Amino acid sequence: MQQTHTEETQFPNTPKRNPSSKKQKKPVKDVDNKMGYLFLSPFIFGTIAFMLFPMMYSLYLSFTDFNLVGSPQWAGLANYKEMFTNDPVFWESMRVTFFYAGTAVPFRLIFALLIALVLNRVVEMVGIYRTLLYLPSIVGGSIGVSIMWRQLFGNDGAINSMLESIGLSGHSWLGDPNTAIWTLVILYGWQFGSSMIIFLAGLRNIPGIYYEAAEVDGGTPLQKFFRITLPMLTPVILFNVIMQVIHGFMAFTPAFIITEGGPVNSTLLYVLYMYRQAFQFFDMGYASALAWVMLLIIGIFTAIIFKSSDYWVHYDG
Amino acid sequence: MKKVWLLMCAALMIVFIAACAGSGTGGGQEAGSDSGSSGGSSEGGGSDEGSSDGEIELRMSWWGSQARHDMTEEIITMYEEENPNVTINTEFSGFDGYFERMAAQASGGNLPDIMQQNFGEYVNQYAGEGLLADLGPYIEDGTINLEGVEDTVVESGQVDGTQVGIPTGTNAMMVAYNPEAFEGTDVEMPSNDWTWQEYMDITSGISEATGQYGVSYTEPDNFFEYYLRENGKAMFNEDGTGLGYEDDQLLADYFSMMKQQIDNEVSPDYSVVDQIQGLEDELITRGETSIHIKNWSNQFQTLQNTTDTPLEIAMMPGENNDQGMFQKPSMLWSIGENSEHKEQAADFINFYTNTVEVFEVIGGDRGVPIKPDVREALRESGLTEAQEKIFDYLDVVAENSSAPDTNFPASASEVLQALKDTDEMVMYGEMTPQEGAEHFRQEAESILSEQ
Numbered sequence: 007m008q009q010t011h012t013e014e015t016q017f018p019n020t021p022k023r024n025p026s027s028k029k030q031k032k033p034v035k036d037v038d039n040k041m042g043y044l045f046l047s048p049f050i051f052g053t054i055a056f057m058l059f060p061m062m063y064s065l066y067l068s069f070t071d072f073n074l075v076g077s078p079q080w081a082g083l084a085n086y087k088e089m090f091t092n093d094p095v096f097w098e099s100m101r102v103t104f105f106y107a108g109t110a111v112p113f114r115l116i117f118a119l120l121i122a123l124v125l126n127r128v129v130e131m132v133g134i135y136r137t138l139l140y141l142p143s144i145v146g147g148s149i150g151v152s153i154m155w156r157q158l159f160g161n162d163g164a165i166n167s168m169l170e171s172i173g174l175s176g177h178s179w180l181g182d183p184n185t186a187i188w189t190l191v192i193l194y195g196w197q198f199g200s201s202m203i204i205f206l207a208g209l210r211n212i213p214g215i216y217y218e219a220a221e222v223d224g225g226t227p228l229q230k231f232f233r234i235t236l237p238m239l240t241p242v243i244l245f246n247v248i249m250q251v252i253h254g255f256m257a258f259t260p261a262f263i264i265t266e267g268g269p270v271n272s273t274l275l276y277v278l279y280m281y282r283q284a285f286q287f288f289d290m291g292y293a294s295a296l297a298w299v300m301l302l303i304i305g306i307f308t309a310i311i312f313k314s315s316d317y318w319v320h321y322d323g
Numbered sequence: 324m325k326k327v328w329l330l331m332c333a334a335l336m337i338v339f340i341a342a343c344a345g346s347g348t349g350g351g352q353e354a355g356s357d358s359g360s361s362g363g364s365s366e367g368g369g370s371d372e373g374s375s376d377g378e379i380e381l382r383m384s385w386w387g388s389q390a391r392h393d394m395t396e397e398i399i400t401m402y403e404e405e406n407p408n409v410t411i412n413t414e415f416s417g418f419d420g421y422f423e424r425m426a427a428q429a430s431g432g433n434l435p436d437i438m439q440q441n442f443g444e445y446v447n448q449y450a451g452e453g454l455l456a457d458l459g460p461y462i463e464d465g466t467i468n469l470e471g472v473e474d475t476v477v478e479s480g481q482v483d484g485t486q487v488g489i490p491t492g493t494n495a496m497m498v499a500y501n502p503e504a505f506e507g508t509d510v511e512m513p514s515n516d517w518t519w520q521e522y523m524d525i526t527s528g529i530s531e532a533t534g535q536y537g538v539s540y541t542e543p544d545n546f547f548e549y550y551l552r553e554n555g556k557a558m559f560n561e562d563g564t565g566l567g568y569e570d571d572q573l574l575a576d577y578f579s580m581m582k583q584q585i586d587n588e589v590s591p592d593y594s595v596v597d598q599i600q601g602l603e604d605e606l607i608t609r610g611e612t613s614i615h616i617k618n619w620s621n622q623f624q625t626l627q628n629t630t631d632t633p634l635e636i637a638m639m640p641g642e643n644n645d646q647g648m649f650q651k652p653s654m655l656w657s658i659g660e661n662s663e664h665k666e667q668a669a670d671f672i673n674f675y676t677n678t679v680e681v682f683e684v685i686g687g688d689r690g691v692p693i694k695p696d697v698r699e700a701l702r703e704s705g706l707t708e709a710q711e712k713i714f715d716y717l718d719v720v721a722e723n724s725s726a727p728d729t730n731f732p733a734s735a736s737e738v739l740q741a742l743k744d745t746d747e748m749v750m751y752g753e754m755t756p757q758e759g760a761e762h763f764r765q766e767a768e769s770i771l772s773e774q
Contacts, residue, residue: 073733074426076452092769095744160598181594183751269593270747285423287737288448 068295073288085295096296098271099279106187106275107254110194115246118198122205123235136203143199151193152263156180159189159264180265183272190260190273201246208242209235240319248311255304276300377408379667384414385439385654386421387688394685401681402674409667411437429454434659436668440488442479442652442727444735447563449657450482451733456658458486461669468677471695475726479652482729488655489672492690494619495650495720496549498637499626504613508532513614513637515644515719522640523580529613530589536612537589539605540596543577543746544739546616549639550577552728553647563732566767571760578749578756585750593747603629620713620720621653621690627709636716638723645723652727653690679704686710691717734770741766 043050068085070078089096121139128135145151158164159179166176179185216234225233258277261267267274267282280300284293385395392415399411414435416424422445428434434454440446449455458480461467467489469477480488498513505512510528517525530537548558550573557567568574584590591606599605602622607615608629618626620636627634638644656672658665675681679700682692687710692698698714706714732738742763749759 073448074423075429075448075454077430088773094766156598161595178594181592181597266597268597268747270751270753271744282740286740287734288422288426289734289737 064294067291068298070291072290085292099274099276103276110191111250111254113195114198117195118201119205122202126209140199143197152260156264183270186265186273208239212238237320244315244319379409381411382435383411383437384435386418397684398681432661436662438657440655440657444731448733450487455487456660466669467673472693476693479727488657490652490693491654493650494621494653494690497620499615499634501613503632515638517640518642527589538614539612539617540590541616543742549647553641553643557728559730563730574760575756578759621687624709648724649727737770738767
């Protein structure tokens with residue numbers, strides 16, 4: 007994301023490369039247009055066939071009753087009405103998802119920022135550390151890690167073995183409705199790599215003169231962090247928060263593999279519930295309606311975060 | 324966002340496949356290509372044009388493990404050798420994804436000629452949409468020979484009086500137990516006529532005697548259905564619009580019984596149950612319980628293979644267990660209504676049902692053969708000890724059972740999920756059995772009224 011952003015902004019400023027092109031505004035020939043569209047066509051086709059059309063189709067399905075086997079039956083707002091008035095599991099999954107996003111996202115971001123701060127100081131072999139710390143994110147989304155997580159926190163798993171070896175009693179982490187969700191939160195936090203790399207890039211961009219000035223004025227490390235580092239980092243924080251909130255709401259694999267939504271639906275993330283409706287109960291209409299409600303929620307959250315950025319993000323410097 | 328896209332792409336794929344089917348090149352196996360190799364039998368991408376010179380191409384689909392795929396391919400090769408003018412193209416996958424793909428083909432009017440169907444709400448849904456051929460005429464004219472098959476077994480392939488499937492074999496719920504654990508104790512072993520009281524006494528008795536669990540925890544979806552049948556009721560009412568029992572006390576009693584088992588540590592609780600990963604990991608396999616009530620009889624062999632000591636099978640508990648027990652079709656063979664070669668497809672089903680060699684290849688993987696003469700021939704040619712126990716058990720069940728319920732509504736799986744969720748809440752102590760029973764009725768009625 008950042009990469010392309012900088013490229014775009016730099017391109018017009020590239021020296022000596024047709025400096026007058028902006029002003030000329032020659033009428034563009036049709037043939038150029040056609041060539042342009044031709045080159046774009048794979049993308050345009052892909053977008054229409056694999057994004058726009060399925061989206062619109064799912065919007066249509068959300069107003070129907072569709073079990074995959076027959077043909078969709080128009081149902082008006084019945085799916086939405088059902089969801090909001092007559093489906094306690096929907097609200098349960100909503101609650102779980104908000105709790106998950108509300109704890110896992112800050113957890114990951116704080117963790118990522120701390121690691122980035124540490125790495126920013128390391129000088130020797132920084133490449134190796136960065137790679138090592140980034141690894142969990144590369145493998146993190148995979149099924150394999152989820153299975154490993156299930157083993158780690160299982161009744162006979164590594165965590166309990168360690169606890170027992172130091173004399174503490176084990177706990178059924180995945181079997182206890184109060185702790186199961188936390189194992190997923192920890193997994194999300196552990197995959198902090200991509201946020202960390204972005205934070206690290208942001209930290210590297212803060213000019214050293216501010217810190218020098220602070221040192222001359224006798225600023226403590228804590229003051230330096232809160233008065234310089236954090237404000238200067240806010241654009242990067244904004245980007246990370248938005249990306250991670252979206253990710254958090256869309257989490258599926260861990261709940262699907264590690265806990266299957268249980269115990270007592272305590273880890274029934276929203277997307278897992280959607281999956282159940284679609285592919286276990288074959289209620290495609292309802293699942294589509296669920297998908298659109300989620301889209302709306304994520305949209306609203308993103309908008310709120312963007313709006314609020316006026317008050318806490320500093321673009322100066 | 325990825326998951327949303329995934330769902331949307333699934334929706335798109337359905338439309339695409341539907342569109343492909345509309346163009347008339349129905350044959351081949353466009354949707355099967357993702358399921359890996361399809362053995363030597365497929366002539367890939369075949370179209371119907373080849374049928375002019377008496378060549379017939381059939382499409383056949385099933386779900387299952389790799390072992391089942393290999394064995395089924397072998398059976399198909401046997402059939403093709405006997406019928407050189409027939410080629411069978413195959414499509415197979417695991418259970419996950421199978422019905423998504425069948426649904427896509429159904430919406431395109433392109434179901435396979437021979438299709439492995441699932442008993443219960445699945446086959447009901449397909450039959451309800453008129454997607455499956457009526458096999459009644461083929462049974463009448465002898466194309467499919469079902470002579471000697473018990474009526475309840477034949478009827479289990481009917482939906483609303485139409486024969487839409489032929490059972491691939493039969494299963495029954497079972498109690499598996501380890502006789503060695505009972506040696507030297509004064510606890511009686513489970514028998515075919517044990518009552519619920521004896522069930523409680525024996526499980527807690529053996530638990531005390533061995534210091535381990537007495538019985539595995541039995542999840543409610545099958546067990547409560549059995550419990551209802553044993554009490555003369557059913558899970559769903561006749562037209563599938565509501566629950567098949569009026570008195571919530573039934574479920575409350577059931578919950579109390581199961582909760583008592585957990586509280587007394589006769590059964591493990593959900594935190595243990597949820598972490599069992601497949602048959603190889605079962606408590607009885609690991610020697611942590613002496614009685615195991617969870618699986619169907621076709622899984623006994625695997626259970627036995629992974630357990631060191633010989634296991635035995637008994638019927639489910641209850642005074643009226645002959646009323647509760649039923650022979651369930653493991654799966655069904657169905658023919659797509661859109662098939663152009665129904666006669667030939669029926670002939671294959673007949674071959675599968677009546678050929679001893681077929682079952683010598685497939686064993687008990689699709690249940691115990693429904694034809695008595697096939698069972699007899701297999702016994703004579705020699706069965707493994709575990710297989711013999713399964714055959715003997717199914718013979719007992721055949722004598723002491725009633726027809727399976729077939730009135731599963733389309734949303735049955737959602738209702739059963741609600742039952743399982745409620746069961747968890749009760750077992751975790753978040754609800755009393757009484758509250759749980761009322762809660763489940765509310766949930767179930769809300770789900771069933773949606774349709």
